[in-house]
Amino acid sequence: MKDDILAHLRYSLGKDAGHAAIYDWRMALSLTLRDRMMDSWFQSTKTSYDRHAKRVYYLSMEFLIGRLVEDVAANLGLVEEARAAVAELGQDYDLLVKDEPDAALGNGGLGRLAACFMDSLATLGIPAMGYGIRYEHGLFEQDFVEGQQIEKPETWLQQRHAWEFERPEVSYKVGFGGHVHHHEGKAQWHPHETVIATAFDTPVVGWQGRWGNTLRLWSARPQKEFDLASFNRGDYLAASRSEALARTICRVLYPDDTTESGKELRLKQEYFFTAASIKDLLRRFFTDHDDIRQLPDAAAIQLNDTHPAIAGPELVRILADEHGLEMAEAIDLARRCLGYTNHTLLPEALERWPEWLLGRVLPRHLEIIRAIEAGQQAQYPGSPRILDHGNVNMGELAFIMAHKVNGVSALHTDLVKSTVFADLHRIHPTRIVNQTNGITPRRWLHGCNPALSGLITREIGEGWAADLEQLGALRTRTGDPDFLRAFMAAKRTNKERLSNWVQDHCGIAIDPDAMFDVQIKRIHEYKRQLMNILETIALWNEMHANPQAGWTPRVKIFGGKAAPGYHVAKEIIRLINDVAAVVNNDPVTKDLLKIVYPPNYNVTMAELLIPAADLSEQISTAGKEASGTGNMKFALNGALTIGTLDGANVEIREHVGAENFFLFGLTAEEVIERRSHHGYARAAIEQSPRMQKVLAQIAEGRFSPQEPGRYHGLVGNLWDHDHFLVSCDFDSYFDTQRRADEAFKHQATWAAMALSNTASVGWFSSDRTIRGYARDIWNVHSAIDGQLEQSA
């Protein structure tokens, strides 16, 4: 490996060891590791072709990958060798690992889920391809200036991306606009503008390197590099017009996944990557088939949310206009290939395009959508409409064009059936299925928590990384004081690592003996970071008034970004930072309470925070969080959850046992009932002197003395509106936090509860989730013998 690193340094990077910078060493190491994926990758492709295996095509606007050096090294079983080789070359392996930028081609849970799925698909040996966009700028970088979020462009591609292969020969034209020519019952679309989609492939090798799939991200380039005639006339702008469109399409990731964005550019992005992916999978299909009617036996196309929902009409267009199928048959054939995953019930997140806009950008697709609508209405009169009040409802379109629609947790799937798609569910009662989300244990335990994963491997062997339910064997150790001590020692190691990092990065001293209470996720009203900071103020008030009362010392840790246009979320960030500035400087409570909010939360920061957490905050308004996946990562790493009966919390609690979970708050049904009471928020606040005091302090400027009115809007909204029921759940949340305080004082019992969490959440592996999709939705099989036989 040492020789290979040196060879890459010399021949791929053009540096000799004496002049190489950290970047060069990191690239040389990455390329060396990449080389070691090739045999498995090629062999997997060959096996898929030889066996005519059905493939999964996972279409996603987002893949939140994070760093790869350690991930790849671990999956290949090469961590020790890589570390030793780098050390022998006089370099610091950890520094090289930290030099890698986070590939942040996603916003949050939805994008990270796609990345975990890629790992599981490869681990299970399921032939699959992830398709997405190679954004030039991933999710913005967050900074705080005077407590306020500032966004800066992210620039991961300014350095070469070590893992990818550019494939200029894999290029397709993607058109926009123009008109449709109808002649003798045949339609032909003549787009007005065209860009070229070019593939960039990243190999994804699963655990122990037994199988490799591809993440194929599309980049756009102009059809005509540049217009020489215009250039020669001196019209430089006109000369590069086509280049401008191409560059804009994959310039940025939209920084919000839970709000519909009515931007033409977003629609173009969605069509761009979807159309390229469909063309690509059809080209592959025709290498060993000649009858298009066999497509459903060869391709399972999964739509990750509605973002790629235009895949339905696009596939129908190709089948009807290019292969001459009758419209009804084309629709039916497309449906047999397509599955749709719903990730949210928030009405503001369900994509809807103005009909005029869709018709302008994709005129033929609008005609096809009308045909799909007509077919549906003819067969099921009164069916919910795709085209409705001048809008195209992408949720309804995706539902109608998919043979299976899935929710992402048991509760969410029930709500999908009873709310957003209630009428479609009545018409198609077997179409909706549940696939509770999961996380890859390779990254989220083995990789991020060496202290705990080492202990587990010593105790039960290493099989758990590919079969997470083996952790169940640890349940018998909850009564073993020696093992519990070792378990808590691992936690302590992680807490010390985090404390040092917080000292270095935030200048705040925190005590590893305190309870580390962590809420990390996008900032959103429904996730209720606001309730958390209000509870923190209430706690501080009581600690300050009576510092000797035997409090459990706490460190409240927040992390997360707000969408740049989401005003309330940004106010909540500012409030947390304002409160931190006051509380962290209170000499009375300095050993009892600290608030830490490091800027720019990302995958790498999650890998540091989750293993060090004692308490996981999963406190969304019931019925709002479709699943959550952070909740699973914390429980796996031995944190206890304080949470509502929302999303996958419900199933986590069933697995770990009610006695090992701090439950509070209204249920989804109660939430709806409570909202029907006029003035519910005011009534709740009036019954809570504790909350009243906190709100008064904020309103009086206790945390913003320079600008006392800063939070009047935020506080006023809680009294008068409070759609997310912070007021109604506040007291029960506060009391439950105090139960957590009590429990934490008895470290031996706490340890047993924490271990019960780790031991009981093996079911939440994304391997189990993928087995479920493979069986219930895709009808695909592992190409590694014996892999899918475990029950899903």
Ligand code: GLS
């Ligand atoms: C999300 C949900 O909000 C999360 O609850 C869920 O865990 C995730 C993956 O299914 O999908 N939906 C969304 O639009 N962004 C998400 O993170």
